[in-house]
């Protein structure tokens with residue numbers, strides 16, 4: 001059974017982002033369903049795709065001087081750190097963590113897509129005005145970024 005089903009509910013109206021997210025969901029399900037030696041191979045495919053996925057969004061945010069880049073980029077970095085750590089454990093024989101990771105990311109992804117990715121998609125389509133309309137969504141805090149907060153040099157733009 002799939003951990004997460006792609007649907008219009010997850011779509012953000014940005015074709016490139018939506019295509020990437022649909023692939024992400026498919027690879028997440030592959031990882032969750034993998035068994036035995038497939039798990040490490042699935043993990044590597046998933047990591048490679050996720051590096052490109054997050055890298056693309058980070059590059060868009062840098063190019064557009066996106067005001068909320070700090071939180072979003074930190075969350076990507078934190079997730080990738082966890083994913084790479086789990087890969088190390090799987091390679092060491094703890095294969096059960098492939099399924100555990102996939103389950104956790106199936107919970108995380110819809111929240112990330114509906115908040116940070118949705119804001120970025122709106123900003124790319126409608127510009128800065130889109131952010132003022134969704135300013136209630138995590139504009140000040142970095143709920144999943146751990147102790148680090150915004151990365152150095154990546155503080156949100158001032159309001160002046």
Ligand SMILES: [Fe+2]
Pocket residue numbers: 021053057117
């Ligand atoms: Fe994304």
Ligand SMILES: [Fe+2]
Pocket residue numbers: 054057072076112116117
């Ligand atoms: Fe993202």
